[in-house]
Amino acid sequence: MRNIALIVGYDGTDYSGFQCQPHGNTIQDHLEQAIFVLSGERVKLHGSGRTDAGVHATGQVANFHTTSSIPAERWALALNARLPNDIVIHSAFSVPDHFHARRGAIRKTYCYTINCNRIPNLFQRRYEFHHPLPLDFQAMQQGLVYLLGEHDFTSFTSPLSKKASHVRTILDARLELEPASVNVLTESNLYHTSEWDEQHYPGMQRGVIRLYVSGNGFLYNMVRIIAGTLIQVGERKRKPEEVATILEAKDRSKAGPTAVPHGLTLCEVEYEQF
C-alpha cells in the first residue's frame, strides 16, 4: 500500500462542504468517486478538515492509501480528467505511510474576502462578500490584534460545537486592503459618490479587504464569526477593544454574526514533515 497526498482546490459554491454528508454532493464524495473510476479502488480519503458548505479552497490537503501502481505524479492529471471542473488537484505525491492529512496538520491559513465597492465584482462575486458601504480598515486592524495568540475561542464558535476544548492558537493574522481604483470612486455616476462617502463615512475605506488568519486549528465557523465581528468593527458598530471583551465572555452571543460562507477560502495547510 502506498500513501498518496493530494493538494486540492475547489470552488465550493455548488457543494455541501468538503466532508461526506448523508445527502452527498461533497468534495470528498467527488474525489473518492474519481479515485474509484481511475483505480477501481474504494478508498477512504482523509481531508485536513471540513470546510463548510459554500467555502472554497486553494490548498486543501487530503491523503489516501492505495494498492494502485499508478505513479504518484500521474494522479493529479488523471484525477482532473475525471473530476467536475470546479474541483482540481494541484499536485499529488507519495508520503510516508504514517502521514495523515488531519492529524498531522500543524497550521492552517484561511482568507476571508470583503469587497467594499458600490457594485459587486461580477467575476469575483462567488468568492467574496459584497459590502456596499465603506469600512474602517484601521479599526478592523486594531480589533484583529486581540485575537492573536492562544485563547479560548468559545465566543467565536457555534454553540453546537462538541469539542472538549475551545482553546486554539492564532499564529498569524493580518488584514490587507486593495484600495478601490480612482476610476471606480470618482467616474462612476452611481448614486453614492466619493463625496457622499466622505460626508457619511469619514475616514472609512473602499476597496477589497482580505483577512488572512493562520492557526494551529479552527473551531466550527470560527473564521466566519471572526470575519462577521470584524465587519461590525469596520462598520463602527463596535469598538476594536470589544474584541477582547468578547473573547473573555466565552459566549457566542457576544460576538458578531457568522459571515457568509462564500467569502471564505482555505488557502494552505502545513505539516511538520510531508
Next chain:
Amino acid sequence: MRNIALIVGYDGTDYSGFQCQPHGNTIQDHLEQAIFVLSGERVKLHGSGRTDAGVHATGQVANFHTTSSIPAERWALALNARLPNDIVIHSAFSVPDHFHARRGAIRKTYCYTINCNRIPNLFQRRYEFHHPLPLDFQAMQQGLVYLLGEHDFTSFTSPLSKKASHVRTILDARLELEPASVNVLTESNLYHTSEWDEQHYPGMQRGVIRLYVSGNGFLYNMVRIIAGTLIQVGERKRKPEEVATILEAKDRSKAGPTAVPHGLTLCEVEYEQF
C-alpha cells in the same frame, strides 16, 4: 421622454446571449424586466450589439426611452437591486434623444482569454479558455498583424451571416502574455514538467494570453474565429503568414475553429458623442 444609457456587465455563462430570443433567458430580457419592475414601463432596450450565448461583458452599452421621473444616476443602484447577481449596471446617465446604442457605436473592444497552464484556474475557469499545452506566443503576434486594417472578413464569420457586406476594419489588436509563475512551472509535480515542455514544445510559452481586438464592427462569431485561428498558429499547426491567405480566400472553411464562447468578453463600446 428621456433617453437613458446604461453601461452593463454580465457573466454570460448562464444566459442565451444579450439579445432577446424566442426561448428567453437573455440579458436583454432580464434588463427589460428589471426596468418594468422598477418603473412600471415596458421599454424596448437597444444594446450596442448581440453577444453570443456564454459570452461575457464588462462594458456593454444599452439605451431606452422612459417617461419615468427617476433621476438618471439612481437607475444603476435601483436596477442592480432587481437584477440577478450575474448582471450589473456599472452606471446610468441621460443621453441626447437621438442617441442609439447600436447605430451610434463607432468602436468596440473584445478580449479573448486563453489560459495555457497545465491545470485550469478554478476561480477564472468560467471566463477563460483552458489550453493545457504551451503556445507559440510570438507566432500568434505575427499572425495577428495580418488582420489589422480594413478587410473582407468572410473567412472569419459564420456561413450563416446575412450581412450585405463582410468588410470591417480592425482598428487595433494586440496580444498580452502574463507568464506562468515560476512556482507553477517548476514546483508542481504534475506529469508534464517545464523540462518536458522545453523538450516537446521548444520556445513556446505558458501563462495567460489575452487577445484584445478593437474594430468598427464585428461579424457573427468573428472574434471567436480569429481566436480559434490564432490558437492554431500558436500550436504551430499553421504558419503566421497563413492568416493572410485565409483572409484572401473569403471562405470560412479555410480559417480555424470557432473558439469556445466562455473565453470572450465585450470590454468597451465607444461613441462619437455620448
